[in-house]
Amino acid sequence: MLSFTEENYLKALLHLTIETGDKEEAGTNEIAAHLNVKPATANDMLKKLKEKKLIDYEKYGKSSLTTSGRKLAIEVVRKHRLWETFLYEKLEFTWDEVHEVAEQLEHIQSSKLVDKLDKFLNYPVFDPHGDAIPTAKGEMKVPLKKTLNEQEIGRSCMMIGVKENSSSFLQYVDKVGLSINKKIKVLSKQPYDELIEIEVNGKRFSVSPKFAENILIVSEDVEPMNTKRKN
Amino acid sequence: MLSFTEENYLKALLHLTIETGDKEEAGTNEIAAHLNVKPATANDMLKKLKEKKLIDYEKYGKSSLTTSGRKLAIEVVRKHRLWETFLYEKLEFTWDEVHEVAEQLEHIQSSKLVDKLDKFLNYPVFDPHGDAIPTAKGEMKVPLKKTLNEQEIGRSCMMIGVKENSSSFLQYVDKVGLSINKKIKVLSKQPYDELIEIEVNGKRFSVSPKFAENILIVSEDVEPMNTKRKN
DNA sequence: TACAAATGTTAGCCTACTCTAACAAAATAA
DNA sequence: TTATTTTGTTAGAGTAGGCTAACATTTGTA
Ligand SMILES: [Mn+2]
Ligand SMILES: [Mn+2]
Ligand SMILES: [Mn+2]
Ligand SMILES: [Mn+2]
Numbered sequence: 001m002l003s004f005t006e007e008n009y010l011k012a013l014l015h016l017t018i019e020t021g022d023k024e025e026a027g028t029n030e031i032a033a034h035l036n037v038k039p040a041t042a043n044d045m046l047k048k049l050k051e052k053k054l055i056d057y058e059k060y061g062k063s064s065l066t067t068s069g070r071k072l073a074i075e076v077v078r079k080h081r082l083w084e085t086f087l088y089e090k091l092e093f094t095w096d097e098v099h100e101v102a103e104q105l106e107h108i109q110s111s112k113l114v115d116k117l118d119k120f121l122n123y124p125v126f127d128p129h130g131d132a133i134p135t136a137k138g139e140m141k142v143p144l145k146k147t148l149n150e151q152e153i154g155r156s157c158m159m160i161g162v163k164e165n166s167s168s169f170l171q172y173v174d175k176v177g178l179s180i181n182k183k184i185k186v187l188s189k190q191p192y193d194e195l196i197e198i199e200v201n202g203k204r205f206s207v208s209p210k211f212a213e214n215i216l217i218v219s220e221d222v223e224p225m226n227t228k229r230k231n
Numbered sequence: 232m233l234s235f236t237e238e239n240y241l242k243a244l245l246h247l248t249i250e251t252g253d254k255e256e257a258g259t260n261e262i263a264a265h266l267n268v269k270p271a272t273a274n275d276m277l278k279k280l281k282e283k284k285l286i287d288y289e290k291y292g293k294s295s296l297t298t299s300g301r302k303l304a305i306e307v308v309r310k311h312r313l314w315e316t317f318l319y320e321k322l323e324f325t326w327d328e329v330h331e332v333a334e335q336l337e338h339i340q341s342s343k344l345v346d347k348l349d350k351f352l353n354y355p356v357f358d359p360h361g362d363a364i365p366t367a368k369g370e371m372k373v374p375l376k377k378t379l380n381e382q383e384i385g386r387s388c389m390m391i392g393v394k395e396n397s398s399s400f401l402q403y404v405d406k407v408g409l410s411i412n413k414k415i416k417v418l419s420k421q422p423y424d425e426l427i428e429i430e431v432n433g434k435r436f437s438v439s440p441k442f443a444e445n446i447l448i449v450s451e452d453v454e455p456m457n458t459k460r461k462n
Numbered sequence: 463t464a465c466a467a468a469t470g471t472t473a474g475c476c477t478a479c480t481c482t483a484a485c486a487a488a489a490t491a492a
Numbered sequence: 493t494t495a496t497t498t499t500g501t502t503a504g505a506g507t508a509g510g511c512t513a514a515c516a517t518t519t520g521t522a
Contacts, residue, residue: 091347116322
């Protein structure tokens, strides 16, 4: 059984390597900075995690997750994002409030709890930030994320989140019939005033670019593993 | 901000004193035993909690919660029982599975989370063990708990839990239309075979004493603070 | 009342996690 | 290719929470 601290180191390493995409391994200072501890502190823990065969690490070298370390890290991320989804969907939290509480909830140990929560939420694929939720098997497909204004004309996409949280914006979102996991089709863009015509729930609306750039979407086509977010 | 450990000591003290009803204070060994630590360990913590003015304690004396200590302890109990209710009502946990996970969840720090959870569960009054859930204001009415077979003829009561968990029993409970918070009226008891005739949802059933003694109920009349459970 | 048993406290030690200060190695720039 | 900066490590120390062994106090009983 891992401690909260150990879990947080594994998660940090996952975020700094695989999730950020371009790197296979991370340095001690980098890990320390991410976790708000001093390099000396991180160094101790890295030695400990190496001992437990959860990471590969050699003195003065970079660190990376082993297969079992990665599996555990993904488990934590899964829990984090399921809890964020729960808070957002069921408890009326806003998308910017969920992360802090999920940082605590992600460490609750109970495989039954995770699986039942997943079921209760109807096996969600994206969390309120639009990040992919790993499945029970540890698979995580990562979407081509963009904002609604970046979507090409004539294509469909799915709303996965918002970038703004003002009540006026949210009320507008609601009025148009949009919410997470809703299908949106981009019908046209008006060259003159840049208004974007979309179809939601079979109804048509014209929205401003300002509105559209605060709607996070994922294109229908989803490709494997590669995201930028760290929540 | 209190640590998990400190919260557990306060909760232990609440359970050993107010909740068990007959005592105002608890001894060091007793507290240690309840928390599965050695008396020396408990002694250190009691000194620390006294320093923080959360308990009253004098060397070689018994300990008791101060007003602020009691308030915090009740907060933890509130969270514990709300989470148990959540697990039971929403995630299909059985009544004997909820406690262990709630022991972890009760330490999550977020007043918004607690309040929203309470609302989401529709402000439940009893947890799956039939224990009263303290309100947001820290009020906790404690019911006259008994089992269905102990209820007098002609009186109504409310189901607050079960004492058994076999699927055959649970299916029976379900078939009769019973669940937590359901009203039950005891119509009669057959002297010959001791069958109890009850009314649930306007329908009448006869149940055996064996069945009835595994149904936890609370009489309509509720009186202030005094329960025996420690979950 | 005196003594034994039960209860509570202290001292000393341990592990986990954190820090600062000093030092070593690696990477980069002159 | 040497010097400097960046990065990483070690040593020593602190806090929280836990333990054992020894000791002190209180309680209950003979
Ligand atoms: Mn997050
Ligand atoms: Mn997220
Ligand atoms: Mn419980
Ligand atoms: Mn309970």
